[in-house]
Amino acid sequence: QSALTQPASVSGSPGQSITISCTGTSSDVGGYNYVSWYQQHPGKAPKLMIYDVSNRPSGVSNRFSGSKSGNTASLTISGLQAEDEADYSCSSYTSSSTLVFGGGTKLTVL
């Protein structure tokens, strides 16, 4: 199975909004509403930010939102803050009953 495709890096200024894309195929992202997004600060374990395309776990800021169109899922962070600077990875369930991650995107807050 091939990794999902994410941009290597994105950046934005405090207060702005940014969107990170996650592109797969009809056998993963496009075929199921089981896309998740994780935030990872350096040296730390990943933290679940979005599950099932657009749901936020308890305690996650509503500045984080998720969506999907066709084979591409997106994570949007609004009102960018310094503490949002981190790596973000998407994952999806697949038609083979497996999971696949994206390559990760480094978010820089300017």
Next chain:
Amino acid sequence: QVQLQESGPGLVKPSETLSLTCAVSGYSISSAYYWGWIRQPPGKGLEWIGSIYHSGSTYYNPSLKSRVTISVDTSKNQFSLKLSSVTAADTAVYYCAFSKGGAFDYWGQGTLVTVSS
């Protein structure tokens, strides 16, 4: 709150078997849901290794399937990973995690395993 803690050797020789254990607290591993292993090579992205359902059904990454075994020890409330015939490419931080479905809700802190002679 579910808590997970990985343990095992930090150094494994090439061609040998990597063995890690994940101790679970705050939830009975036999009750429900999925328990998984994910790894992250230095400076690279996350890679799903495999998951085990509380009933014992296993699901593996096709690229690793021939070398991976995940098992559960309900008496100790822990689950384990074995990866055979390791090479330098298996050097990574290994995470154990808990999933109610497709997403991993809780993660261990991770443990670095280096493959080197």
